[in-house]
Amino acid sequence: MNASDPALQDEAPLGLYTRGAGQAREWWRVTPSERAHMYRIEHGQGDDGEVDIDTEIDLDNLEAKLLKWRREGFVSEAQRADEARATQAGSTFSAALQRAVEMAREAKAAQARPKTHTPTVRIGPIDLPRGEPNALVPRVNAAYLFTGRGDDIVQDIVENRRVMLIGHTGSGKTSFIEQVAARADYGVLRANMNGQTTIGDFVGFWTVKGGETIWVDGVLPVAMREGHWLVIDELDFAEPSILAVLTAVLEPNGRLLLKERGNEIVEPHPSFRLFATANAAGAMSAYRHLYQGANLLNEAFLDRWRVYLFDYLSLEEETEVLLRTLPALTRPLAHTLAAIAADCRAAFAREDLASTFSTRRLIDWAELMLRTGDVERAAGPAIYAKVSADDAALIRSVIRHHVIFDA
Numbered sequence: 431m432n433a434s435d436p437a438l439q440d441e442a443p444l445g446l447y448t449r450g451a452g453q454a455r456e457w458w459r460v461t462p463s464e465r466a467h468m469y470r471i472e473h474g475q476g477d478d479g480e481v482d483i484d485t486e487i488d489l490d491n492l493e494a495k496l497l498k499w500r501r502e503g504f505v506s507e508a509q510r511a512d513e514a515r516a517t518q519a520g521s522t523f524s525a526a527l528q529r530a531v532e533m534a535r536e537a538k539a540a541q542a543r544p545k546t547h548t549p550t551v552r553i554g555p556i557d558l559p560r561g562e563p564n565a566l567v568p569r570v571n572a573a574y575l576f577t578g579r580g581d582d583i584v585q586d587i588v589e590n591r592r593v594m595l596i597g598h599t600g601s602g603k604t605s606f607i608e609q610v611a612a613r614a615d616y617g618v619l620r621a622n623m624n625g626q627t628t629i630g631d632f633v634g635f636w637t638v639k640g641g642e643t644i645w646v647d648g649v650l651p652v653a654m655r656e657g658h659w660l661v662i663d664e665l666d667f668a669e670p671s672i673l674a675v676l677t678a679v680l681e682p683n684g685r686l687l688l689k690e691r692g693n694e695i696v697e698p699h700p701s702f703r704l705f706a707t708a709n710a711a712g713a714m715s716a717y718r719h720l721y722q723g724a725n726l727l728n729e730a731f732l733d734r735w736r737v738y739l740f741d742y743l744s745l746e747e748e749t750e751v752l753l754r755t756l757p758a759l760t761r762p763l764a765h766t767l768a769a770i771a772a773d774c775r776a777a778f779a780r781e782d783l784a785s786t787f788s789t790r791r792l793i794d795w796a797e798l799m800l801r802t803g804d805v806e807r808a809a810g811p812a813i814y815a816k817v818s819a820d821d822a823a824l825i826r827s828v829i830r831h832h833v834i835f836d837a
Contacts, residue, residue: 443460443496443506443508444460444461444462444469445459445460445506445507445508446458446459446460446506446507447459447460447496447499447504447505447506448504448505448507449502449503449504449505452476452477453475453476453477455475455476455477456473456474456475456504457473457474457475457504458471458472458473458495458499458504459471459472459473459474460492463486465486467488467489468486468487468488469486469487469488469489469492470484470485470486471483471484471485471486471487471492471495472484548560551613551614551615553576553580553584553610553613553614554576554578554580554581554584555581556581556584556585556588557588558584558587558588558610558613558614559588559614560614560615561611561614561615561616561617561657561701562615563615564615564617565617566617566618566619566658567611567612567615567616567617567618568608568609568611568612568618569612570609570612570613571605571609571612572754573751573754573755574605574609574751574754575743575747575750575751575754576609577743577747579738579740579741580606580610582738583595583606583610583736583738584610586736587610587703590703591736592680592704592705592706592734592735592736593607593703593704593705593706593735593736593738594665594705594706594707594708594711594732594735594736594737594738595607595705595706595707595708595737595738595740596707596708596709596711596712596713596714596737596738596739596740597707597709597714597739597740597741597742598709598714598717598741598742598775598778598779598786599709599786599788600742600786600787600788600789600790600791601740601741601742601788602740602742602743602789603707603740604620604661604663604707606740607659607661607705608661611659616657616658616659616701616703617656617657617658617659618658618659618660618661619649619652619653619658619659619660619661620660620661620662620663621649621650621660621661621662621663622663622664623662623663623664623665623666623667623668623669623672624663624664624667624723625667627649627668627672628669629669629671629672629675630648631648631649632648632649632650632672632675633648633650633651633675633686633688633690634646634647634648634651634688634690634691635648635690636690645690645691650675650679650686651686651688651696653702653704654679654686654696654697654698654699654702655696655699656699657699657700657701657702658701658702659702659703659704659705660702660703660704660705661705661706661707662676662704662705662706662707663706663707664707664708664709664724665706665707665708665711665727666708666709666710666711666721666724666725666726666727667723667724667725668725673727673731677731677734679698679704680704680734680735681734683698684698685697685698686698706735708724708727709721709724710724711724711727711732711737712727712732712737712739713737713739714739720778720781742771742772742775742789743789745765745768745769745772746768748768748771748772748789748792749761749764749765749768751789751793752764752767752768752792752793752796755793755796756793756796756797756800758800759796759800764796766832766833767792767795767796768792769832770828770829770832771787771789771791771792773828773832774786774787774825774828775787777824777828782824783817783821783824783825784817784818784820784821785816785817785818785821787825791812791813791816794812795808795809795812795813796808798811798812805829805833806826806829809825809826809829813825814826
């Protein structure tokens with residue numbers, strides 16, 4: 431078979447392979463040889479095209495050369511053309527996407543524009559319609575720090591999406607929802623699934639009162655009827671019967687069917703919002719062994735939610751929260767305390783600690799330090815007494831490292 435035969439040329443990529451530019455440009459050229467099953471390779475540098483290596487090799491050696499050139503950064507003309515086409519396609523897609531985004535924003539704005547004036551509150555860049563003040567509205571924490579991680583979630587609340595926040599214990603999942611509700615005047619009901627809520631508590635039950643059998647709504651129908659926000663904490667610990675009830679409610683404009691009341695249908699109030707938190711679902715499932723008893727939530731169920739990974743605040747953000755909450759702290763002190771919390775959380779992620787370190791725990795410790803003036807004395811009731819002896823010893827070593835290091 432002649433080397434110029436197209437069938438043979440298809441066995442290996444021919445052409446020019448280059449890296450660099452100008453005088454630093456280096457190239458290899460692959461062409462068919464006059465000898466059967468052989469390839470000619472030439473090498474040169476710069477733009478003058480002068481060849482300093484000219485040899486012939488077989489297909490196996492050529493494949494080895496191609497691999498070596500790829501590792502050294504040589505790119506073929508065909509690859510460069512593919513990259514150019516991909517870049518052009520990417521630019522076209524990005525431009526089309528931006529146009530679609532603008533159109534979607536305009537459509538949403540027109541749809542959300544009230545016929546009459548509706549009071550709103552601004553959370554980050556999002557305007558959230560206000561609710562009606564009631565006894566279930568959480569108390570505003572003036573020191574709470576809203577960061578960019580919550581912008582999409584607030585927009586989902588405006589659009590009445592079902593939102594699930596996943597992350598480690600103490601990362602602020604529930605407090606975020608409560609602080610949004612506090613500023614917008616929406617009542618919040620919570621149902622904790624970690625062995626504290628039964629199907630009767632959740633949906634409702636019949637009971638006898640004064641000799642009469644009456645129905646008592648559970649937390650879900652109460653929230654749906656009254657327009658409250660319902661937070662289902664630790665959903666990955668929920669009973670299967672509760673998950674089954676939720677499935678229908680999770681659908682857009684989903685309704686609740688109360689079979690126990692003769693198939694009564696509960697329509698959701700326009701202000702009703704449904705949230706869930708979980709420690710070991712979805713992207714957090716790798717940590718299920720750290721949360722004994724957590725159930726596996728399948729993808730079909732998770733697909734009914736907008737799921738956000740809610741991590742701890744950054745070092746600088748938590749420093750800011752400490753300064754807002756306890757103005758008597760100096761920035762260096764607050765930064766050191768936040769660094770200690772960050773190191774303890776890293777130890778938890780490595781499974782060196784059995785318990786994590788919440789912002790709530792950090793603030794409590796800082797408050798006691800300001801009262802006592804003693805780091806160890808304050809850490810006793812705020813930290814050490816809440817964990818095992820082994821964990822307390824490790825946390826103590828982390829604290830001493832930072833206090834000594836910063837002294």
